[in-house]
Amino acid sequence: MKAAIDPQTWLELTQLQATYAAVVDAADWDAWYGLFVDDCIYKLIPRENHERGLPLATMDFESKGMLKDRAYAIRETLFHDPYYQRHVVGALRVLEAGPERIVCESNYAVFRTKLSELTTVFNVGRYLDTVVRTDDGWKFAAKLCIYDSEMIPNSIIYPV
Amino acid sequence: MAALSPSVFPDSPQWDGAGTSKIPFAVYTSDELHRRELDRFFYRKHWSYVGLEAEIPHPGDFKRTVVGERSVLLVRDKQGTIHVVENVCAHRGMQFCRERHGNRSEFTCPYHQWSYTLSGDLQGVPFRRGVRQDGKVNGGMPADFDLKQNGLTQLKVACRGGVVFASFDHDVEPLEDFMGPAILHYFDRLFDGRKLKILGYNRQRIPGNWKLMQENIKDPYHPGLLHTWFVTFGLWRADNKSELKMDRHHRHAAMISTRGQSGKAEQVTQVSSFKESMQLQDDRFLDIVPEAWWGGPSAVMTTLFPSVILQQQVNSVSTRHIQPDGHGAFNFEWTHFGFEDDDAAMTKRRLRQANLFGPAGFVSADDGEVIEFSQRGFDSKPVHRAVAELGGREVGDTDHMVTETLIRGMYRYWREVMEKDDETGGAA
Secondary structure, rough: OOOOOOOHHHHHHHEEEEEEHHHOOOOOOHHHHHOOEEEEEEEEEEHHHHHOOOOOOOOOOOOHHHHHHHHHHHHHHHHOEEEEEEEOOOOOOEEEEEEOOEEEEEEEEEEEEEEEOEEEEEEEEEEEEEEEEOOEEEEEEEEEEEEEOOOOEOOOOOOO | OOOOOOOOOOOOOOOOOOOOOEHHHHHHHHHHHHHHHHHHHOOOOOOOOEEEEHHOOOOOOOEEEEEEOOOEEEOOOOOOOOOEEEEEOOOOOOOOOOOOOOEEOOOHHHHHHEEEOOOOOOEEEEOOOOOOOOOEEOOOOOOOOHHHHOOEEEEEEEEEEEEEEEEOOOOOOOOOHHHHHHHHHHHHHHHOOOOEEEEEEEEEEOOOOHHHHHOOOOOOOHHHHHHHHOOOOOOOOOOOOEEEEEEEOOOOOOEEEEEEOOOHHHHOOOOOOOOOOOOOOOOHHHOOOOOHHHHOEEEEEEEEEOOEEEEEEEOHHHHEEEOOOOOOOEEEEEEEEEEEEOHHHHHHHHHHHHHHHHOOOHHHHHHHHHHHHHHHHHHHHOOOEEEOOOOOOOOOOOOOOOOHHHHHHHHHHHHHHHHOOOOOOOOO
Protein backbone atom coordinates (compact mmCIF):
# COMPACT_ATOMS: atom_id res chain seq x y z
CA MET A 1 0.00 0.00 0.00
CA LYS A 2 1.30 3.44 -0.92
CA ALA A 3 1.92 5.82 1.92
CA ALA A 4 1.03 8.86 -0.18
CA ILE A 5 -2.10 10.92 0.37
CA ASP A 6 -3.57 13.88 -1.43
CA PRO A 7 -3.35 17.41 0.01
CA GLN A 8 -7.02 17.51 1.00
CA THR A 9 -6.68 14.29 3.03
CA TRP A 10 -3.47 15.62 4.60
CA LEU A 11 -5.31 18.74 5.66
CA GLU A 12 -8.14 16.70 7.16
CA LEU A 13 -5.74 14.45 9.05
CA THR A 14 -3.75 17.31 10.51
CA GLN A 15 -7.01 18.98 11.57
CA LEU A 16 -8.06 15.75 13.30
CA GLN A 17 -4.77 15.68 15.20
CA ALA A 18 -5.04 19.35 16.12
CA THR A 19 -8.62 18.86 17.28
CA TYR A 20 -7.57 15.86 19.38
CA ALA A 21 -4.89 17.89 21.16
CA ALA A 22 -7.28 20.80 21.64
CA VAL A 23 -10.08 18.76 23.22
CA VAL A 24 -7.89 16.79 25.63
CA ASP A 25 -6.13 19.99 26.67
CA ALA A 26 -9.52 21.63 27.17
CA ALA A 27 -10.64 18.63 29.27
CA ASP A 28 -13.65 18.23 26.97
CA TRP A 29 -14.06 14.50 27.45
CA ASP A 30 -17.30 14.21 25.48
CA ALA A 31 -15.56 15.73 22.48
CA TRP A 32 -12.63 13.38 23.12
CA TYR A 33 -14.58 10.16 22.74
CA GLY A 34 -16.53 11.76 19.90
CA LEU A 35 -13.36 11.58 17.81
CA PHE A 36 -13.44 7.76 17.92
CA VAL A 37 -15.58 5.18 16.11
CA ASP A 38 -17.77 2.97 18.31
CA ASP A 39 -15.61 -0.09 17.88
CA CYS A 40 -12.33 1.60 18.75
CA ILE A 41 -9.12 0.92 20.60
CA TYR A 42 -7.40 3.40 22.89
CA LYS A 43 -4.27 2.35 24.72
CA LEU A 44 -1.68 4.12 26.78
CA ILE A 45 1.27 1.74 26.75
CA PRO A 46 4.76 1.88 28.26
CA ARG A 47 7.27 1.64 25.44
CA GLU A 48 8.89 -1.24 27.32
CA ASN A 49 5.73 -3.39 27.16
CA HIS A 50 5.12 -2.46 23.54
CA GLU A 51 8.61 -3.37 22.41
CA ARG A 52 8.83 -6.57 24.46
CA GLY A 53 5.48 -7.79 23.17
CA LEU A 54 3.90 -7.64 26.64
CA PRO A 55 0.18 -6.92 26.33
CA LEU A 56 -0.37 -4.88 29.51
CA ALA A 57 -1.37 -1.25 28.95
CA THR A 58 -1.69 1.54 31.51
CA MET A 59 -5.06 2.38 29.99
CA ASP A 60 -6.57 -0.33 27.83
CA PHE A 61 -9.92 0.52 26.26
CA GLU A 62 -11.58 -1.34 23.43
CA SER A 63 -14.85 0.45 22.75
CA LYS A 64 -16.28 3.94 22.80
CA GLY A 65 -18.28 2.76 25.81
CA MET A 66 -15.05 2.27 27.74
CA LEU A 67 -13.94 5.78 26.77
CA LYS A 68 -17.26 7.11 28.08
CA ASP A 69 -16.68 5.17 31.29
CA ARG A 70 -13.29 6.84 31.65
CA ALA A 71 -14.85 10.25 31.08
CA TYR A 72 -17.39 9.48 33.81
CA ALA A 73 -14.65 8.34 36.21
CA ILE A 74 -12.62 11.52 35.62
CA ARG A 75 -15.64 13.68 36.33
CA GLU A 76 -17.31 11.72 39.10
CA THR A 77 -15.17 9.14 40.87
CA LEU A 78 -11.40 9.65 40.56
CA PHE A 79 -9.94 11.77 43.33
CA HIS A 80 -6.97 13.66 41.90
CA ASP A 81 -5.03 16.82 42.23
CA PRO A 82 -6.38 19.10 39.51
CA TYR A 83 -4.03 19.81 36.63
CA TYR A 84 -3.85 21.25 33.15
CA GLN A 85 -2.26 19.28 30.40
CA ARG A 86 -0.82 20.78 27.23
CA HIS A 87 0.03 18.71 24.18
CA VAL A 88 2.66 19.50 21.59
CA VAL A 89 2.29 17.09 18.68
CA GLY A 90 4.85 16.70 15.91
CA ALA A 91 4.35 16.26 12.19
CA LEU A 92 2.34 13.30 10.95
CA ARG A 93 4.19 10.50 9.30
CA VAL A 94 1.93 8.40 7.09
CA LEU A 95 2.75 4.70 7.27
CA GLU A 96 -0.11 3.21 5.26
CA ALA A 97 -2.65 5.04 3.14
CA GLY A 98 -5.83 3.69 1.61
CA PRO A 99 -8.97 5.50 0.51
CA GLU A 100 -10.85 4.60 3.72
CA ARG A 101 -8.10 3.83 6.23
CA ILE A 102 -4.80 5.49 7.07
CA VAL A 103 -2.13 4.48 9.56
CA CYS A 104 0.09 7.29 10.77
CA GLU A 105 2.32 8.21 13.66
CA SER A 106 3.42 11.41 15.35
CA ASN A 107 5.53 12.34 18.35
CA TYR A 108 3.93 13.99 21.34
CA ALA A 109 4.99 15.71 24.51
CA VAL A 110 2.53 16.48 27.27
CA PHE A 111 3.31 19.14 29.84
CA ARG A 112 1.50 19.17 33.16
CA THR A 113 0.76 22.21 35.21
CA LYS A 114 -0.64 21.83 38.71
CA LEU A 115 -2.10 24.73 40.61
CA SER A 116 0.58 26.74 42.42
CA GLU A 117 3.31 24.58 40.84
CA LEU A 118 5.87 24.84 38.07
CA THR A 119 5.08 23.29 34.70
CA THR A 120 6.77 19.90 34.17
CA VAL A 121 7.21 17.41 31.36
CA PHE A 122 4.55 14.83 32.12
CA ASN A 123 4.53 12.19 29.41
CA VAL A 124 6.48 11.83 26.17
CA GLY A 125 5.98 9.33 23.39
CA ARG A 126 4.43 8.74 20.01
CA TYR A 127 0.95 8.17 18.74
CA LEU A 128 0.37 5.24 16.44
CA ASP A 129 -3.04 5.93 14.93
CA THR A 130 -5.42 4.14 12.62
CA VAL A 131 -7.98 6.56 11.24
CA VAL A 132 -10.96 5.64 9.09
CA ARG A 133 -13.27 7.65 6.87
CA THR A 134 -16.83 7.89 8.18
CA ASP A 135 -19.91 9.86 7.15
CA ASP A 136 -18.88 12.28 9.85
CA GLY A 137 -15.31 12.73 8.63
CA TRP A 138 -12.14 10.96 9.73
CA LYS A 139 -12.26 9.21 13.11
CA PHE A 140 -9.84 7.20 15.16
CA ALA A 141 -10.32 3.45 14.92
CA ALA A 142 -7.23 2.94 17.07
CA LYS A 143 -5.00 5.27 19.02
CA LEU A 144 -1.96 3.82 20.72
CA CYS A 145 -0.03 6.24 22.92
CA ILE A 146 3.33 4.54 23.33
CA TYR A 147 5.24 6.46 25.98
CA ASP A 148 8.97 6.65 26.61
CA SER A 149 8.55 8.15 30.07
CA GLU A 150 9.97 5.52 32.41
CA MET A 151 8.20 6.74 35.49
CA ILE A 152 4.72 8.13 35.61
CA PRO A 153 4.89 11.11 37.96
CA ASN A 154 2.45 9.65 40.48
CA SER A 155 -0.69 9.14 38.43
CA ILE A 156 -2.30 9.73 35.06
CA ILE A 157 -5.94 10.72 35.24
CA TYR A 158 -6.76 12.25 31.86
CA PRO A 159 -6.27 10.52 28.53
CA VAL A 160 -3.02 11.54 26.84
CA MET B 1 6.09 31.63 82.78
CA ALA B 2 4.34 29.76 80.00
CA ALA B 3 6.11 26.67 78.70
CA LEU B 4 7.64 27.05 75.29
CA SER B 5 5.64 25.22 72.65
CA PRO B 6 7.68 22.39 71.12
CA SER B 7 9.55 22.92 67.90
CA VAL B 8 7.65 22.05 64.73
CA PHE B 9 10.75 20.00 63.83
CA PRO B 10 11.53 17.50 66.65
CA ASP B 11 14.82 15.56 66.70
CA SER B 12 13.01 12.22 66.75
CA PRO B 13 9.44 10.88 66.66
CA GLN B 14 7.60 11.45 69.94
CA TRP B 15 5.19 8.57 70.56
CA ASP B 16 2.34 8.85 72.99
CA GLY B 17 3.24 6.05 75.43
CA ALA B 18 3.67 2.48 74.25
CA GLY B 19 0.74 2.43 71.83
CA THR B 20 0.77 2.95 68.09
CA SER B 21 -2.64 4.43 67.48
CA LYS B 22 -1.12 7.89 67.15
CA ILE B 23 1.69 7.90 64.62
CA PRO B 24 4.14 10.81 64.75
CA PHE B 25 4.53 12.58 61.40
CA ALA B 26 8.26 12.47 62.13
CA VAL B 27 8.44 8.76 61.20
CA TYR B 28 7.97 9.89 57.59
CA THR B 29 10.16 12.98 57.41
CA SER B 30 13.73 12.16 58.35
CA ASP B 31 16.58 11.01 56.12
CA GLU B 32 18.44 9.69 59.14
CA LEU B 33 15.52 7.55 60.24
CA HIS B 34 15.05 6.44 56.66
CA ARG B 35 18.62 5.14 56.50
CA ARG B 36 18.05 3.25 59.73
CA GLU B 37 14.93 1.70 58.18
CA LEU B 38 16.97 0.63 55.16
CA ASP B 39 19.52 -1.00 57.46
CA ARG B 40 17.04 -2.71 59.75
CA PHE B 41 14.20 -3.64 57.38
CA PHE B 42 15.71 -3.93 53.93
CA TYR B 43 19.32 -4.99 54.57
CA ARG B 44 19.07 -7.14 57.72
CA LYS B 45 16.80 -9.91 58.94
CA HIS B 46 14.17 -9.46 56.22
CA TRP B 47 13.45 -10.92 52.83
CA SER B 48 12.79 -8.53 49.95
CA TYR B 49 10.87 -9.29 46.79
CA VAL B 50 13.04 -9.18 43.67
CA GLY B 51 10.87 -10.67 40.94
CA LEU B 52 9.20 -13.66 39.37
CA GLU B 53 10.97 -16.69 37.97
CA ALA B 54 8.94 -16.25 34.78
CA GLU B 55 10.82 -13.00 34.16
CA ILE B 56 14.06 -14.93 33.69
CA PRO B 57 12.92 -18.21 32.09
CA HIS B 58 16.15 -19.11 30.24
CA PRO B 59 19.76 -19.69 31.33
CA GLY B 60 21.60 -16.36 31.19
CA ASP B 61 18.43 -14.27 31.56
CA PHE B 62 18.74 -11.43 34.03
CA LYS B 63 16.65 -8.61 35.41
CA ARG B 64 18.00 -5.54 37.17
CA THR B 65 16.01 -4.46 40.22
CA VAL B 66 16.62 -3.24 43.77
CA VAL B 67 16.64 -4.41 47.35
CA GLY B 68 15.84 -1.28 49.30
CA GLU B 69 17.95 1.32 47.52
CA ARG B 70 20.70 -1.08 46.41
CA SER B 71 20.84 -2.18 42.78
CA VAL B 72 20.81 -5.95 42.33
CA LEU B 73 20.66 -8.42 39.46
CA LEU B 74 18.30 -11.37 39.45
CA VAL B 75 19.88 -13.96 37.16
CA ARG B 76 19.50 -17.57 36.08
CA ASP B 77 22.80 -19.36 35.55
CA LYS B 78 23.66 -21.99 32.95
CA GLN B 79 22.46 -24.77 35.25
CA GLY B 80 19.15 -22.99 35.80
CA THR B 81 19.91 -21.93 39.37
CA ILE B 82 18.70 -18.48 40.36
CA HIS B 83 21.14 -16.01 41.91
CA VAL B 84 20.86 -12.46 43.12
CA VAL B 85 24.05 -10.38 43.09
CA GLU B 86 24.67 -6.75 43.86
CA ASN B 87 25.15 -4.56 40.84
CA VAL B 88 28.29 -2.90 42.21
CA CYS B 89 31.66 -3.82 40.71
CA ALA B 90 34.14 -5.05 43.30
CA HIS B 91 36.82 -2.83 41.77
CA ARG B 92 35.57 0.74 41.60
CA GLY B 93 32.03 0.36 42.84
CA MET B 94 30.40 1.04 39.51
CA GLN B 95 26.81 -0.06 38.98
CA PHE B 96 28.02 -1.78 35.85
CA CYS B 97 24.80 -3.26 34.48
CA ARG B 98 22.69 -0.59 32.86
CA GLU B 99 20.16 -2.69 30.92
CA ARG B 100 17.05 -3.60 32.86
CA HIS B 101 16.83 -7.08 31.41
CA GLY B 102 18.63 -9.27 28.92
CA ASN B 103 20.67 -12.41 28.49
CA ARG B 104 24.36 -12.80 29.31
CA SER B 105 26.94 -15.53 29.59
CA GLU B 106 28.87 -13.42 32.14
CA PHE B 107 28.85 -9.92 33.63
CA THR B 108 31.62 -7.54 32.67
CA CYS B 109 32.12 -4.10 34.10
CA PRO B 110 32.85 -1.71 31.22
CA TYR B 111 35.21 0.47 33.29
CA HIS B 112 38.19 -1.93 33.59
CA GLN B 113 36.67 -5.14 32.21
CA TRP B 114 36.52 -7.05 35.45
CA SER B 115 34.40 -10.05 34.60
CA TYR B 116 32.15 -12.15 36.79
CA THR B 117 30.27 -15.40 36.44
CA LEU B 118 26.49 -15.20 36.55
CA SER B 119 26.64 -16.18 40.21
CA GLY B 120 28.92 -13.22 40.95
CA ASP B 121 32.35 -14.88 41.24
CA LEU B 122 35.23 -12.84 39.86
CA GLN B 123 36.70 -14.70 36.85
CA GLY B 124 39.50 -12.43 35.87
CA VAL B 125 40.92 -8.93 35.80
CA PRO B 126 42.92 -7.41 32.94
CA PHE B 127 46.72 -7.07 33.47
CA ARG B 128 46.56 -9.22 36.58
CA ARG B 129 50.10 -10.51 35.85
CA GLY B 130 51.28 -7.15 34.57
CA VAL B 131 52.49 -6.19 31.09
CA ARG B 132 55.83 -7.43 29.76
CA GLN B 133 57.89 -4.72 28.08
CA ASP B 134 61.60 -4.67 27.25
CA GLY B 135 62.21 -7.83 29.23
CA LYS B 136 60.53 -6.74 32.43
CA VAL B 137 57.01 -7.03 33.82
CA ASN B 138 55.34 -3.76 34.59
CA GLY B 139 52.58 -3.50 37.13
CA GLY B 140 50.06 -6.24 37.71
CA MET B 141 48.09 -7.08 40.80
CA PRO B 142 49.94 -8.10 43.98
CA ALA B 143 50.89 -11.79 44.09
CA ASP B 144 48.39 -12.38 46.87
CA PHE B 145 45.48 -10.83 44.97
CA ASP B 146 42.67 -13.34 45.47
CA LEU B 147 39.86 -13.56 42.94
CA LYS B 148 37.72 -15.24 45.58
CA GLN B 149 37.91 -12.20 47.82
CA ASN B 150 36.74 -9.87 45.08
CA GLY B 151 33.48 -11.19 43.80
CA LEU B 152 30.18 -9.36 43.63
CA THR B 153 28.17 -9.31 46.84
CA GLN B 154 25.95 -12.38 46.69
CA LEU B 155 22.56 -12.30 48.32
CA LYS B 156 20.75 -15.19 49.92
CA VAL B 157 17.92 -16.33 47.65
CA ALA B 158 14.59 -18.01 48.33
CA CYS B 159 12.15 -19.09 45.62
CA ARG B 160 8.61 -20.19 46.35
CA GLY B 161 5.77 -20.71 43.91
CA GLY B 162 7.67 -18.86 41.18
CA VAL B 163 8.39 -15.78 43.31
CA VAL B 164 11.97 -14.82 44.15
CA PHE B 165 13.05 -13.14 47.37
CA ALA B 166 16.54 -12.09 48.35
CA SER B 167 18.37 -10.88 51.44
CA PHE B 168 21.78 -9.34 52.04
CA ASP B 169 21.62 -11.05 55.44
CA HIS B 170 22.73 -14.68 55.11
CA ASP B 171 21.52 -15.37 58.66
CA VAL B 172 17.94 -14.38 57.83
CA GLU B 173 15.30 -16.88 58.96
CA PRO B 174 13.79 -19.19 56.31
CA LEU B 175 11.28 -17.44 54.03
CA GLU B 176 8.43 -19.60 55.34
CA ASP B 177 9.16 -18.61 58.95
CA PHE B 178 9.56 -15.00 57.88
CA MET B 179 6.01 -15.01 56.48
CA GLY B 180 4.49 -17.17 59.20
CA PRO B 181 1.71 -19.74 58.63
CA ALA B 182 -1.28 -17.39 58.30
CA ILE B 183 0.32 -15.26 55.59
CA LEU B 184 2.03 -18.21 53.93
CA HIS B 185 -1.42 -19.74 53.43
CA TYR B 186 -2.51 -16.78 51.29
CA PHE B 187 0.83 -16.62 49.52
CA ASP B 188 0.51 -20.28 48.52
CA ARG B 189 -3.09 -19.78 47.46
CA LEU B 190 -1.96 -17.29 44.78
CA PHE B 191 1.38 -18.89 43.94
CA ASP B 192 0.33 -22.52 43.99
CA GLY B 193 3.04 -23.81 41.66
CA ARG B 194 1.40 -23.06 38.34
CA LYS B 195 3.77 -21.39 35.91
CA LEU B 196 3.22 -17.66 35.68
CA LYS B 197 2.82 -15.70 32.46
CA ILE B 198 4.10 -12.12 32.57
CA LEU B 199 1.57 -9.64 31.13
CA GLY B 200 3.64 -6.48 31.59
CA TYR B 201 4.76 -3.62 33.79
CA ASN B 202 3.59 -0.27 35.04
CA ARG B 203 5.99 2.07 36.81
CA GLN B 204 5.16 5.14 38.79
CA ARG B 205 7.05 7.44 41.12
CA ILE B 206 5.05 8.42 44.16
CA PRO B 207 6.32 11.42 46.14
CA GLY B 208 5.60 9.97 49.58
CA ASN B 209 7.31 7.85 52.20
CA TRP B 210 7.49 4.16 51.25
CA LYS B 211 5.66 3.03 54.41
CA LEU B 212 2.55 4.86 53.24
CA MET B 213 2.09 2.27 50.52
CA GLN B 214 2.25 -0.55 53.05
CA GLU B 215 -0.27 1.34 55.16
CA ASN B 216 -2.54 1.95 52.19
CA ILE B 217 -2.94 -1.80 51.75
CA LYS B 218 -3.33 -2.31 55.50
CA ASP B 219 -6.16 0.20 55.58
CA PRO B 220 -9.60 -1.21 54.76
CA TYR B 221 -11.20 2.04 55.99
CA HIS B 222 -10.53 3.95 52.78
CA PRO B 223 -11.60 1.75 49.82
CA GLY B 224 -15.32 2.34 50.20
CA LEU B 225 -14.77 6.05 50.76
CA LEU B 226 -11.88 7.19 48.59
CA HIS B 227 -12.44 4.71 45.76
CA THR B 228 -15.82 5.96 44.70
CA TRP B 229 -15.55 3.88 41.53
CA PHE B 230 -15.47 0.65 43.57
CA VAL B 231 -18.66 1.65 45.31
CA THR B 232 -20.46 3.20 42.36
CA PHE B 233 -20.19 0.02 40.35
CA GLY B 234 -20.96 -2.33 43.23
CA LEU B 235 -17.54 -3.96 43.71
CA TRP B 236 -17.16 -2.67 47.24
CA ARG B 237 -20.25 -3.41 49.29
CA ALA B 238 -20.96 -3.24 52.97
CA ASP B 239 -22.21 -6.84 52.85
CA ASN B 240 -18.81 -8.12 51.69
CA LYS B 241 -17.52 -10.74 54.12
CA SER B 242 -14.10 -9.77 55.40
CA GLU B 243 -11.21 -10.90 57.52
CA LEU B 244 -7.92 -9.30 58.48
CA LYS B 245 -4.98 -11.50 59.41
CA MET B 246 -1.41 -10.82 60.48
CA ASP B 247 1.77 -12.76 61.17
CA ARG B 248 2.85 -13.02 64.81
CA HIS B 249 5.05 -9.92 64.50
CA HIS B 250 2.19 -7.91 62.92
CA ARG B 251 4.47 -6.84 60.10
CA HIS B 252 2.71 -8.70 57.28
CA ALA B 253 -1.03 -8.78 56.71
CA ALA B 254 -3.77 -10.12 54.50
CA MET B 255 -7.06 -8.36 53.83
CA ILE B 256 -9.45 -11.04 52.68
CA SER B 257 -12.87 -10.29 51.30
CA THR B 258 -15.66 -12.13 49.59
CA ARG B 259 -18.10 -10.19 47.52
CA GLY B 260 -21.67 -9.85 48.76
CA GLN B 261 -24.16 -11.08 46.18
CA SER B 262 -27.61 -10.02 47.22
CA GLY B 263 -29.63 -7.04 48.29
CA LYS B 264 -30.45 -3.56 47.14
CA ALA B 265 -28.46 -0.41 47.55
CA GLU B 266 -29.94 0.78 50.79
CA GLN B 267 -29.40 -2.61 52.44
CA VAL B 268 -25.86 -3.23 51.29
CA THR B 269 -24.16 0.05 51.72
CA GLN B 270 -24.04 2.99 54.02
CA VAL B 271 -21.87 4.92 51.64
CA SER B 272 -23.53 7.74 49.77
CA SER B 273 -21.85 7.24 46.42
CA PHE B 274 -23.45 3.87 45.75
CA LYS B 275 -25.71 4.32 42.77
CA GLU B 276 -27.49 1.13 42.02
CA SER B 277 -28.84 2.48 38.78
CA MET B 278 -25.40 3.51 37.58
CA GLN B 279 -24.19 1.13 34.92
CA LEU B 280 -20.94 0.94 33.06
CA GLN B 281 -21.23 1.76 29.37
CA ASP B 282 -19.03 -1.25 28.76
CA ASP B 283 -19.34 -3.74 31.60
CA ARG B 284 -16.45 -5.86 30.40
CA PHE B 285 -14.33 -3.94 32.93
CA LEU B 286 -16.14 -6.08 35.49
CA ASP B 287 -16.55 -9.32 33.58
CA ILE B 288 -15.68 -11.31 36.69
CA VAL B 289 -15.33 -15.07 36.40
CA PRO B 290 -14.63 -16.90 39.68
CA GLU B 291 -11.60 -19.21 39.56
CA ALA B 292 -11.18 -22.52 41.36
CA TRP B 293 -7.99 -21.43 43.15
CA TRP B 294 -9.80 -18.57 44.90
CA GLY B 295 -11.39 -21.06 47.28
CA GLY B 296 -13.99 -18.41 48.11
CA PRO B 297 -12.44 -14.96 48.60
CA SER B 298 -12.81 -12.63 45.61
CA ALA B 299 -10.05 -10.31 46.81
CA VAL B 300 -6.99 -10.91 48.94
CA MET B 301 -4.49 -8.10 49.34
CA THR B 302 -1.32 -9.24 51.07
CA THR B 303 1.37 -6.91 52.38
CA LEU B 304 4.77 -8.51 52.89
CA PHE B 305 6.87 -6.13 54.94
CA PRO B 306 8.80 -4.22 53.80
CA SER B 307 8.99 -4.64 50.06
CA VAL B 308 5.92 -5.94 48.27
CA ILE B 309 2.17 -6.14 47.92
CA LEU B 310 0.55 -9.18 46.39
CA GLN B 311 -2.70 -8.34 44.67
CA GLN B 312 -5.67 -10.50 43.87
CA GLN B 313 -8.66 -8.34 43.07
CA VAL B 314 -11.15 -10.60 41.34
CA ASN B 315 -9.37 -11.74 38.15
CA SER B 316 -6.58 -9.20 38.27
CA VAL B 317 -3.36 -10.42 39.88
CA SER B 318 -0.10 -8.55 40.27
CA THR B 319 2.91 -7.90 42.44
CA ARG B 320 3.58 -4.31 43.47
CA HIS B 321 7.20 -3.72 44.36
CA ILE B 322 7.97 -0.85 46.75
CA GLN B 323 11.37 0.68 45.91
CA PRO B 324 12.22 3.48 48.34
CA ASP B 325 14.18 6.53 47.22
CA GLY B 326 14.91 8.71 50.21
CA HIS B 327 12.38 9.45 52.95
CA GLY B 328 10.02 11.31 50.67
CA ALA B 329 9.53 9.16 47.58
CA PHE B 330 9.41 5.64 46.22
CA ASN B 331 9.18 3.99 42.86
CA PHE B 332 6.28 1.61 42.57
CA GLU B 333 6.58 -1.18 40.05
CA TRP B 334 3.57 -3.27 39.07
CA THR B 335 4.07 -6.66 37.44
CA HIS B 336 0.81 -8.04 36.15
CA PHE B 337 0.70 -11.73 35.38
CA GLY B 338 -1.55 -14.64 34.58
CA PHE B 339 -1.13 -18.39 34.72
CA GLU B 340 0.03 -20.83 32.08
CA ASP B 341 -3.38 -22.52 31.97
CA ASP B 342 -5.27 -19.28 31.25
CA ASP B 343 -7.12 -19.36 27.95
CA ALA B 344 -7.16 -16.31 25.68
CA ALA B 345 -10.42 -15.09 27.21
CA MET B 346 -8.99 -15.20 30.75
CA THR B 347 -5.83 -13.36 29.65
CA LYS B 348 -8.01 -10.70 28.03
CA ARG B 349 -10.13 -10.50 31.19
CA ARG B 350 -7.07 -9.97 33.39
CA LEU B 351 -5.85 -7.22 31.06
CA ARG B 352 -9.25 -5.49 31.07
CA GLN B 353 -9.53 -5.63 34.83
CA ALA B 354 -6.00 -4.20 35.05
CA ASN B 355 -7.70 -0.91 34.10
CA LEU B 356 -8.81 -0.67 37.72
CA PHE B 357 -5.22 -0.73 38.98
CA GLY B 358 -1.87 0.87 38.28
CA PRO B 359 -0.95 4.54 37.91
CA ALA B 360 -4.04 5.32 35.82
CA GLY B 361 -6.34 2.78 37.47
CA PHE B 362 -9.99 3.56 38.16
CA VAL B 363 -9.24 2.90 41.82
CA SER B 364 -5.46 2.84 42.33
CA ALA B 365 -4.73 6.25 40.84
CA ASP B 366 -6.44 7.75 43.89
CA ASP B 367 -4.00 6.01 46.24
CA GLY B 368 -0.90 7.65 44.82
CA GLU B 369 -2.59 11.02 44.99
CA VAL B 370 -3.56 10.76 48.66
CA ILE B 371 -0.11 9.46 49.62
CA GLU B 372 1.49 12.49 47.98
CA PHE B 373 -0.64 14.88 49.98
CA SER B 374 -0.26 13.03 53.27
CA GLN B 375 3.50 13.40 52.80
CA ARG B 376 3.05 17.12 52.16
CA GLY B 377 1.18 17.38 55.45
CA PHE B 378 3.87 15.41 57.33
CA ASP B 379 6.77 17.43 55.92
CA SER B 380 5.09 20.70 56.84
CA LYS B 381 4.82 19.89 60.58
CA PRO B 382 6.70 16.76 61.72
CA VAL B 383 5.81 17.51 65.35
CA HIS B 384 2.20 16.48 64.72
CA ARG B 385 0.75 12.96 64.52
CA ALA B 386 -1.68 10.86 62.50
CA VAL B 387 -4.56 9.00 64.15
CA ALA B 388 -5.25 5.31 63.56
CA GLU B 389 -7.97 4.55 66.09
CA LEU B 390 -10.76 3.03 64.01
CA GLY B 391 -11.68 -0.21 65.73
CA GLY B 392 -9.88 0.77 68.94
CA ARG B 393 -6.26 1.06 69.97
CA GLU B 394 -5.41 -2.62 70.09
CA VAL B 395 -3.73 -4.90 67.59
CA GLY B 396 -5.29 -8.18 66.50
CA ASP B 397 -6.95 -10.15 63.72
CA THR B 398 -10.58 -9.26 62.97
CA ASP B 399 -13.54 -10.61 61.05
CA HIS B 400 -14.50 -7.20 59.68
CA MET B 401 -12.93 -4.26 57.87
CA VAL B 402 -14.01 -1.41 60.13
CA THR B 403 -10.62 -1.06 61.75
CA GLU B 404 -7.10 0.30 61.36
CA THR B 405 -5.62 -2.53 63.40
CA LEU B 406 -3.17 -3.57 60.68
CA ILE B 407 -1.56 -0.13 60.65
CA ARG B 408 -1.27 -0.18 64.44
CA GLY B 409 0.25 -3.66 64.14
CA MET B 410 2.82 -2.55 61.61
CA TYR B 411 3.93 0.30 63.85
CA ARG B 412 4.12 -1.97 66.87
CA TYR B 413 6.65 -3.99 64.87
CA TRP B 414 8.33 -0.83 63.58
CA ARG B 415 8.86 0.39 67.13
CA GLU B 416 10.20 -2.98 68.29
CA VAL B 417 12.84 -2.91 65.59
CA MET B 418 13.61 0.78 65.34
CA GLU B 419 13.77 1.58 69.04
CA LYS B 420 16.32 -1.13 69.80
CA ASP B 421 19.81 0.09 70.56
CA ASP B 422 22.19 0.16 67.67
CA GLU B 423 23.01 -3.27 66.40
CA THR B 424 26.51 -4.04 65.34
CA GLY B 425 27.59 -6.38 62.60
CA GLY B 426 25.12 -7.34 59.93
CA ALA B 427 25.53 -8.09 56.28
CA ALA B 428 28.06 -6.70 53.85
